Amino acid sequence: MCLSATLRRWFRLVPVVALLGLAGCDMLEFSPSDHRVPEEFTRLTEKNLAKLQARPLAAGDTLRFVFTGDSQKFYDEAEELVKSVNQQPGISFLFVAGDVSDFGLARELRWVDEKLRRLKVPYLTVVGNHDLVGNGREAYQHVYGPLNYSFVYGDTKFVLIDTNSREYNFNHKVPDINWLQTQLATLDGARRQVVMAHVPPDDGDFDSTLEIPYAQALGTAPNVVLGLSGHNHSFRIGEYYDDGVTYINSDAFSEHSYVVVTMWGDRQFRIKRVRF
Amino acid sequence: MKRFFLLAVLLLPGVAAHAATPPDTSAAAVPPAPRKWWRPAHLLLQTGGGLGQVAAGAGYALAKNRLETDVLFGYVPRKYAGSTLSLASLKVMYSPFRLQVAPKVQVLPLTVGAYASYTHGIANDGVRGQYPKDYYWFSVDTRVGPLLGGRVTYLAPPLAATGQPRRVSAYYELGTNDLYIASFFGNLNGGLGFGKILTLALGVKADF
Numbered sequence: 001m002c003l004s005a006t007l008r009r010w011f012r013l014v015p016v017v018a019l020l021g022l023a024g025c026d027m028l029e030f031s032p033s034d035h036r037v038p039e040e041f042t043r044l045t046e047k048n049l050a051k052l053q054a055r056p057l058a059a060g061d062t063l064r065f066v067f068t069g070d071s072q073k074f075y076d077e078a079e080e081l082v083k084s085v086n087q088q089p090g091i092s093f094l095f096v097a098g099d100v101s102d103f104g105l106a107r108e109l110r111w112v113d114e115k116l117r118r119l120k121v122p123y124l125t126v127v128g129n130h131d132l133v134g135n136g137r138e139a140y141q142h143v144y145g146p147l148n149y150s151f152v153y154g155d156t157k158f159v160l161i162d163t164n165s166r167e168y169n170f171n172h173k174v175p176d177i178n179w180l181q182t183q184l185a186t187l188d189g190a191r192r193q194v195v196m197a198h199v200p201p202d203d204g205d206f207d208s209t210l211e212i213p214y215a216q217a218l219g220t221a222p223n224v225v226l227g228l229s230g231h232n233h234s235f236r237i238g239e240y241y242d243d244g245v246t247y248i249n250s251d252a253f254s255e256h257s258y259v260v261v262t263m264w265g266d267r268q269f270r271i272k273r274v275r276f
Numbered sequence: 277m278k279r280f281f282l283l284a285v286l287l288l289p290g291v292a293a294h295a296a297t298p299p300d301t302s303a304a305a306v307p308p309a310p311r312k313w314w315r316p317a318h319l320l321l322q323t324g325g326g327l328g329q330v331a332a333g334a335g336y337a338l339a340k341n342r343l344e345t346d347v348l349f350g351y352v353p354r355k356y357a358g359s360t361l362s363l364a365s366l367k368v369m370y371s372p373f374r375l376q377v378a379p380k381v382q383v384l385p386l387t388v389g390a391y392a393s394y395t396h397g398i399a400n401d402g403v404r405g406q407y408p409k410d411y412y413w414f415s416v417d418t419r420v421g422p423l424l425g426g427r428v429t430y431l432a433p434p435l436a437a438t439g440q441p442r443r444v445s446a447y448y449e450l451g452t453n454d455l456y457i458a459s460f461f462g463n464l465n466g467g468l469g470f471g472k473i474l475t476l477a478l479g480v481k482a483d484f
Binding site for chain 1: 323324325326327328329350352356357358359361363395398399400401403405406407412414416419450453455456458459462463464465466467468472474475476477478
């Protein structure tokens, strides 16, 4: 009798202990490089692409998306950015041009996702040099997914590629030019192509022996319109290789600025910079 | 959590053994034999706190056991971090208060301290010439951070052979590290809640 009353009293603690246990598990970090995160923070690229494809864009429709770079450790700014982007009419997705994290840690990727998942549209990322520091490569792959990937949305094929050559100590394998050429060779039903990366090809952190092959891959492939990048935290636009491809570098979260890209027809596009 | 239960299981036989000792034989009639200066005061085993999935170590106690310094060696398997990590850490802790809650049980409600850790086995921590000077302002391998914790101690009977007092403690520590702190202080408009930068360590410590 007494025992069962005691037991019942202790059983009342079960939910409390379970809650503490769950919070505790989350906090029991083995190392900052420990990339265990709840399932909802894994395979985000795949999940966000599925969300994007669930709202297809009809052939011939104008495409509009937001393009920014380097979220890094700017969480206050990320909140302001989300508020601003959520007021943009007619956009399909937001693209972060790398350096999602500052220290290549899974916790940071999770903190960024906790902000960006409040966007009304899905977001996509490409890996940046800060995401490859330490064991960041494994953390990025676990939380987001592949370092190189491509997809078709509406009339546009997007090719996203790791261009952070310095993080591989310039081993001449990054960016993977063969992969890029293969991806760009076919339009897969799209009318135009856009390449997204973190480090722009003329930067000191890009393998200089691969700059021209990279530019040629874009310049000779069918209908590549834009080459987008981040890294430098400053806006820049130009046709740097005289081959019809326009290269645009975005501001970063820290600069309180992003770019709205509108694309239509075969090669038409418009760029609008927005302050937030 | 699984690891915590493992620690509890490891701890239990020791506690049971002490409990089985008749209390009247435990009183140290002879004063404890002098210790060698290098002999550690305690051994410890912990999980989390950024110092390993499992970390084992030894330490010294000073200032009437209020100040402790521990050295730990930790391990993180590849599946959790992308590469197998081994960590060497140093902790310094100060516990000013000691509450006697039962004849053989003490609670140390507050432990404040700091740690530094070095991680071996990081996949990309840079090789000579890879980065220009000050390319990244932070160290990839070395972490430092504050600790705040508490402890419950069971006063076991002294060793019959030597008369050395023994204690078995279970502790928790909340901590963080320099990178998380930098992230927090860069976002004082509420962009990063303080709770998000905390880590938890659970451990047991045996003084002998």
